Amino acid sequence: MDGIFWLIVIIIMAVTEIITLGLTTIWFAGGALAAFIASLMGANLLVQVILFVVVSVLLLALTRPFAVEFLNKDRTRTNAESLLGKTAVVIQDIDNLKAQGQVSVEGQEWTARSINETVIYKNAHVEVVEINGVKLMVREKIQK
Numbered sequence: 224m225d226g227i228f229w230l231i232v233i234i235i236m237a238v239t240e241i242i243t244l245g246l247t248t249i250w251f252a253g254g255a256l257a258a259f260i261a262s263l264m265g266a267n268l269l270v271q272v273i274l275f276v277v278v279s280v281l282l283l284a285l286t287r288p289f290a291v292e293f294l295n296k297d298r299t300r301t302n303a304e305s306l307l308g309k310t311a312v313v314i315q316d317i318d319n320l321k322a323q324g325q326v327s328v329e330g331q332e333w334t335a336r337s338i339n340e341t342v343i344y345k346n347a348h349v350e351v352v353e354i355n356g357v358k359l360m361v362r363e364k365i366q367k
Contacts, residue, residue, distance in 0.1 A: 226259055232275075253278060261274050307352070307353070308351065311326035311327060311333070311349050311359065313348075314345065317335050317337050317349075319337055328351060335349070335360070338362045348364045
């Protein structure tokens with residue numbers, strides 16, 4: 224009876240993974256497979272559950288980062304994502320308290336905010352470190 228339960232879990236997790244393609248449930252299908260094999264070998268339910276949890280967590284922790292990197296290597300970044308790490312020029316003082324600031328990067332004007340809450344003045348060069356909605360989060364670049 225335990226074996227049927229684990230087969231159902233495997234199927235549910237695999238189907239969910241196929242539908243979402245998010246690399247979120249396949250690891251639990253692996254854990255369920257380990258528990259299913261343990262049930263076929265006569266292990267009690269406690270051993271099966273422990274095996275399910277341990278194998279799922281290990282698969283998630285050890286293989287997900289590599290799988291995500293491998294599967295996303297050919298992914299094209301969006302226009303906004305391509306701005307990360309770029310240098311921008313401040314065209315309006317950036318002052319988070321006054322909710323103001325604009326930068327120009329690659330010929331486009333963006334609303335900007337300082338990542339570390341400092342005021343950054345017009346004509347300063349900044350680095351785009353994050354995108355928060357439609358605002359670029361920037362930090363001042365040290366001029367050499």
